[in-house]
Amino acid sequence: MIEAPVETPKTSPIQNLLKGLPTLLVLAVMGGGWLVMHHINSKSGPIEEAESADAESADSETPLADTLVLPAGKVRVAQLQSAPAQSQAVQHFHTVPGRLRYDETKHVDVKAPMDGILAEMHVTPGQHVQTGDLIAILRSPEIGQARAEILKRRQEREIAQQVFQREATIASNLRELSQMLDQGDSMKTIEAALNNRALGTYRQQILSAYSKMRLADELLEKVRPLVASGSVSGRTVREREGERQLAETEFRTARDQATFAADQALLSAQADLDEADRQLNLAWQAVETLLGYKEDRANANLSNEEALSRLEIRAPFSGTVEARHFAGSERVARGDCLIVLANTDSLYVEASIRESDWSAVSLQTGTPVSVAVPALQGQQFTATVNYLGREVQSDTNSVPLVASINNTDGLLRPGMFVRVTVPIGHAKQALSVKPESVIQHENQQFVFVDLNGGQFKRVDITTGQASDEWVEVTEGLSPGQLVVTNGAFLLKSELLLQGEGE
Template sequence: MNLSKQETSFHRRLLHARLFPALLTAVLIPLAAASAQLPRGETADEIVTLPRDQWQASGVRIESVQRQPFTKTLQLTGKISLNQDRVAHIYSMVEGTVDDVSISLGQTVKTDDLLAIIHSREVGAAKLQLYQARLKLELANTQNELQSKIAKNTSELLQALSSNMDITEIEKQFRDRPMGGYRERAISSYAAYLKSAADVLRLEAVSQSGAVSGKTLLAATSTRNADQATFQSRIEQIQHELQTSTLMTSQAVREAEATALVAATSLRILNVDAKEINEIDPAKQGETLSHYAIRAPFDGTVLSKDVVLREQVRPDVMLLSIADLSTVWVTANIYEEHLPLLDSFKDQTVTLRNDALPNQTFTAKVFYTGEIMDEATRTISMRAIADNTDHHLKPGMFVTIELPTSQQQAAILIPSSAVQEHEGKKFVFVLQGEDQFLRRDVQVGPANDKSVVIRQGLRDGERIITGGGFILKSQLLAELMGEE
């Protein structure tokens, strides 16, 4: 059905009358009457009067203008990626043949779990070399210990001989103590000296009676002196030999230790487990001595697996990759217009959302804001780390990042409900006196979901309407409604 312009206008007025009876009778009519009495310098289009007894029914709220910090949430599109600090690309450090594969793709592994076993001739040879080095070290230690005992016992024997201890007592004390060939050499020399010394004493006793010629006594004395010198020389020679022998055996121990250490280090460089190195035994292990175990470096999930049984492997071919998914990185690009805020993002906690998980929110901490701008996209990369214990965040997933931003200086901040708009102009109602409200145009700045910054048009301490402003706006638009 086609309606004339007059009929359409009539229906519109009828509709307004039905929807806003309280407005027309209780508010607009008194406002129209009160608008005739205006302060000097103001027009009816600028000031509206609303009696105080009607404020509550109209939902009018009054607040004072104050300067406050302004915070706005910046939304960016980000992407979930692997935590690159917790990703391991695993290679075999030796050539060989795959003897066993203990894991499958997607499996969760723990630190030191066995992943695969490689049959390696290089590892087998290195273990045998270490085993032989340890045998030599054991022999060198045994020889050194024996030489130390011999040196100790011989030194004590030489001290006893030098103190002229009785030969019978010496034999008794040192009978069962090992000394090698040093015992015979020292005691025989000592015995010869004792005999020649006894001969001199015997001849001296009878030389006074003339029974023994002076020549015989002189010969005996010379023999005694020679035997004494021989004994002293023998002691010094034995002491020197003891020092030399002890030094050589201790040096042999150090050389054997160095050889064993080098062999063990070679296996450690190949990342052979310490327990395997300590338990090398060719007789018990047989062919398994050549087994090279590849183990998990940390808790994680197997992301790729390129190893099968009996396959030949080399150090330059990746076998597995493992990632710890308990944490993930969130990457986003910061546009050039947001560069002034870049420094404030560092160490910030941000909120993450994903459309596939509408009832869940996640948090991440920013740890990196790049220093180089991408010339193609005119953006700077930002990274944050998020906890992912439940593995809900999947690498490759897109998320919405909510970054709180704030101005360095406080600004005039009012509720968004206080701002009215008509014909492209934004304005607020400022309380004048008891019940009059001045329409004042304002220049607005950035806004968030609750508040808006006023760049121009308001001063600190002014009282404005923050609720029920549509009542006053309706009065200003009364003439327009009448025209319709």
């Protein structure tokens, strides 16, 4: 059986056009893209050629991987600055946490010095007081007894003073009498001059002996003329002369004894007066010890029992009342804390230096340290070191650091957290660059050396100690090399982009 041939269907022109449409679209897109790129290249060509010309004029050689070449225009816009690497004094610092505390010498509990009744309370918490201001009034028999002792010692002193004045007057009058006796004045003249002057018992002793001597002189003078006429024998004259010598001896003895006794009495009176002064001063000191302050001794009121038992408690220094523990009319015992008084014009900064660091810390008394207070937007203050402890604390393995900080403006408060920056080791001369010159990438520190003409070279370095102003360079640089300071980070970005382009 012969099969009939199969007829092939005819394809229309529209079907052929639809089959070739994708290919035409692809060709059209490629042609349009070529036209756009040609148009762009025709516009950017002069700019790229100008930049290429600037780069070629700056450096005709091909830049290395660690070298960066910038056009003069970009250098001007970036405002790059360079400084030579040079030897500088570098001091390493370490920052440790700390707290502000009260100055222990200006934070005290004002306590009752004795048992009594708190009659009046004159301060409240938060009140500022000056040195010597009245804080409270206490009624106590103990202070009354101490003041009564003052009255007793005052009276004893007055008696001793009167005795001393009398003995001094007698000694002075006795010296004047001795001068008149040496001049040989008559008894009438002497008595007239010293009739109302104090001489004590010495008047009778001396004047009686002087009168006998004068009488013996008169008798001797009367007898002597009679010897020549034979009316009186020579024996009588000799007897009169003996009597006269005996009277003179008694007179001189009386004078010497009176002078010695007067001097001794004056010295004894002076000693009694000095002792009375000491006892009175001790009585005042006992009262002032109970009071806690110096009292005005000249104007102290000791007139009655109420004044004697009144104890005024006054502020030992200027400060602020932090707390008050008693009210008026309460009974208090010796040692009870009446108020807490603090002066925050200066505070202590307490910090801890770790055991591994303290041996390297170069701190002496008076060394200034920097204190940053985070609560005050990181404001910086300067404190002065009081001492660095010697004993390592077992709980923290650190040694305490205590410094004084001025707080007259009242910005700081006890308990605030602070950061204390202390020097480590001693400052040393070393090749250094500015901190902003040092850049780090992939754990490697480097700087850009200015080769002039817009050419900058990356140089890897090794650093040592660092301060706020300088960083020590131990390897990689030589003295005098120009190192970029301002704009080093921009150069780093350019160098990274250059690496990506390659």
